[in-house]
Amino acid sequence: MNSHTFRLPAAVLLATGAVALLTAPPAFATGGGAAGGEGKAGAVVLRAGLDVGLLNAVHVPLKTTLNEVSAPATAEKTALTVTLDGAEGNKPVSVLRADVATSKATADKTRAEAEANLAKASVHVPGLPLLSLIEVEKVTSKAVCEAGKKPVARANVLGTVTALGKKVTLSAGGPTKVEVPGVGRIDLELSGTETTSTTAAAAALRLKIAVNPLNLNVAKVDGEIVLAEAHCESPAGAAAAPPANPDVKPQAATGPGAGSATSGGTSGTSGTTGANLAETGGGSLTPYVAGGALTLLAIGGGALLITRRGRAS
DSSP: OOOEEEEEOHHHHHHHOOOOOOSSOOOOOOSSOGGGTOOEEEEEEEEEEEEEEETTSOEEEEEEEESOEESSEEEEOOEEEEEETTSGGGOOEEEEEEEEEEEEEEEOSSEEEEEEEEEEEEEOOTTOSSSOSEEEEEEEEEEEEETTSOOEEEEEEEEEEEETTEEEOOOTTSOEEEEETTTEEEEEEEEEEEEOSSEEEEEEEEEEEEEOOOBTTEEEEEEEEEEEEEEEEOOTTGGGSOOSSOOSSGGGOOSTTHHHHHHHHHHHHHHHHHHHHHTTTOOTTHHHHHHHHHHHHHHHHHHHHHHHHHHHO
16 A cells, blocks of 8 residues: 655644645646646645644644645555654554545646545544544545636545544535544535636535544644545636537627627628618619609600501591
């Protein structure tokens, strides 16, 4: 099983102060720079920002990620351990163990895409080595930003979820709260997604933690953990590019000037039609047509008069 081990010295960590997890996605990276117009994408399997309080009143921040990538990249690691000075006898803390933990991000001038997958996973925090903070069967997230199309974000939590040893039912209507006396409390937020005209972001599961193990020199652990996060940004100039499969609907038109060009053509047609209707009563050829009709009428009258005189004689 692949693993990462990080050792965070207490002196360095105390100098940095408590670290809070940022809810916004991390900075994007591209393969060719802004001038090339490539899209941007990134994914992470686990992101943790915790404040670990020890029994001697020392606070040790714990900030870590697993399989964080920026396009183009792929990562497949299934374990993450962190060593905190003063916590659990300075032994490695197994933050995550999973059968599957993958993240992938791709980006070019037409499309940016990111996805994160986690299966058969358990998350632990310092002070609770035998009790999983959360166990999940499968969580996934995906974000797709394609030129000329509306970005799409999806997140799913599949199968059973167990928090602090309790099987829970998650609700899309709001956070699910799990509290265990003498251990602590977790607020679980299900499948958050957000899209704009050019960006998309998804996080399958977000946990807000407040536990008090009172074990292994750990007094409390507060903070946030995010599982399966993906985000993307459409390629530069995507709004002006026509979609690959145009949708024959007015609202499907995209790009600056698309609406004005359409409305301008429509108004031009309407103006021409209006002008033709206005000229129905008299145009530039009307005098010639009228003169020709009078000439024909005069010739016909003269021929009739000659015919009548011939019969009379």
